[in-house]
Amino acid sequence: MNIRQFLGRHFEISNAISSKLEQLEELRHLAASASSPTLYESHCTGTYSDRVGRTVARIMDLDREINEEIDRLVEIKIQIRNMIDALSDSTQRTILERHYILHESWEVIAEKIGYSPRHITRLHNQAVAELEKAYGDMAG
Numbered sequence: 001m002n003i004r005q006f007l008g009r010h011f012e013i014s015n016a017i018s019s020k021l022e023q024l025e026e027l028r029h030l031a032a033s034a035s036s037p038t039l040y041e042s043h044c045t046g047t048y049s050d051r052v053g054r055t056v057a058r059i060m061d062l063d064r065e066i067n068e069e070i071d072r073l074v075e076i077k078i079q080i081r082n083m084i085d086a087l088s089d090s091t092q093r094t095i096l097e098r099h100y101i102l103h104e105s106w107e108v109i110a111e112k113i114g115y116s117p118r119h120i121t122r123l124h125n126q127a128v129a130e131l132e133k134a135y136g137d138m139a140g
Contacts, residue, residue: 003083003131007100010080013073014103020066027062031055077101083131092127095120 031052084096094113098104106124110117 002137003128003135007080007083007096007128009076010073010100011103013069013076017066017069017073020062020069024059024062024066027055027059031059083135086134087127087130089123089127092123092130095124096127099124 080100081097084093084100087093087096091113095109098109098112099106104112106117106120110120113120115123
């Protein structure tokens with residue numbers, strides 16, 4: 001895995017967490033809006049309670065997955081911050097933090113720090129090259 005891919009993992013994991021949170025919200029909504037068992041279902045052997053139990057189990061599994069993804073995100077964020085902090089140029093550090101941690105576009109970063117988007121990408125490329133010299137390819 002190259003440096004750019006490694007730095008981009010924060011964005012990928014953040015997106016995965018957001019997606020799972022949406023799924024969790026949908027499951028919780030479905031569980032809350034499920035009607036009470038009908039008279040027929042309450043006399044059958046566990047039809048309603050089995051369905052509710054499966055939904056609760058799915059919610060718990062998804063919640064566990066989200067927590068694991070959050071743990072991964074925190075670990076990756078620490079690794080990325082440590083790499084970025086090793087850069088000697090403060091402008092390059094700012095660019096990498098804003099792009100890879102805050103997920104800002106080149107245009108937004110350029111506007112915030114007063115450079116053209118083209119100069120921002122040039123500084124970004126220099127920073128990535130410096131990290132590649134220091135770290136080489138990252139293990140997956």
